[in-house]
Amino acid sequence: MSTPVYYGAADNYALPELKNALTGVLVPVIEKNGGVTGKRILLKPNLLFSRKANDPAAVHPAMITTVAEVLKEYGECEITLMENPGTQRVKAIISHMDIGGKLEKMGITYQDFSDYRELVLPDNSLFRQLRIAREFENFDLTVDLAKAKTHAMMTLTLAVKNLFGLIDSADRIAWHLAVGSDFGRFADLLLDLYLTVDPQINIIDGIIGMEGNGPGSGTPVASGFIAASSDALALDASVAERLGVKAEKLILLERAAKRGLDFSFENCGTIPVLPPFKLPDPPGRLNAWGVTLPPFFKTQLRNLIGSRPYLNAAECIKCGRCIEVCPPKSLKTGKNKLPEFDLDHCIRCYCCQEHCPKGAIVTKVQLLTALLEKAVRIFKK
């Protein structure tokens, strides 16, 4: 059965338009979940880290406070905001967003996930066990508040990918190392997280989205929509289509379809008609299409033809954050204290690009790759 996905329009984050649009999309989803009165609610926004005000890489501060307001006005409930932003703490980001006072006034506490435990996953998962922030089990409802943006590894990051924040930072590094450049495997992990956490209220902030060099350093794009649904995967499928990405082009949905997961949706409300998002170069597509390289050529050919992270030295402030987050330690301090890539050991996870505060790391596709991928695309038709 198709899951309803509700759309609302707002040109910016100003009230009362934002609140009207959020109320319109949230009320049917709240009602589907039997209301909020007397419930404990986990609010999990995509915070990333604090860089500049109104950063398009993170959910807008007004989205966080207004979602909380709509929930509180619907019924008396207890809300806790939790996230694991990676290199920073939730308190620092909330303070940088300047919404701490407003949240506290509404009686909302905010903190980092901290209780990581091995959980046995549901039967329809591929992985048997996962170390995950188990705090979500203490709540009656989970609200997954994501951003509409591009992602160098997964093409788009929406509601399902936002759940990766429930994995401990050290484990995220281990996961990136374990799946390497097998992005399908990474999608499987995200799907298992989705099946385990099963957030009941899912929202995507697409008022100002991010296209191009996402998830950390793309270009803001005014898309003017908010979408919500009771199912994160159906929401992602619907929003991806709005952003011009067909289900078969998104690794996450490709893998979901292979596993027989139903992400059919029915759009309701003010359905946006948008120009397609400018997508990042598709790393690993040759692999995803089943074109594997002979092992003895793999590293050399990958460096020659695969997409790769690239440093725009003029933008780099030498903060070292990229070196800190690189899972296989394939980034080192090099000449003039600039980060230097060891491409032979780089697994193309693009954590460096995601966490660079200046957008100094971009993905680059080689000309030969572009031609090869074009050829495979024609061949596969």
Ligand code: SF4
């Ligand atoms: S250099 Fe960047 S893309 Fe390569 S492994 Fe390190 S963090 Fe990932």
Ligand code: SF4
């Ligand atoms: S590339 Fe970005 S994260 Fe790395 S040192 Fe330069 S500014 Fe910092």
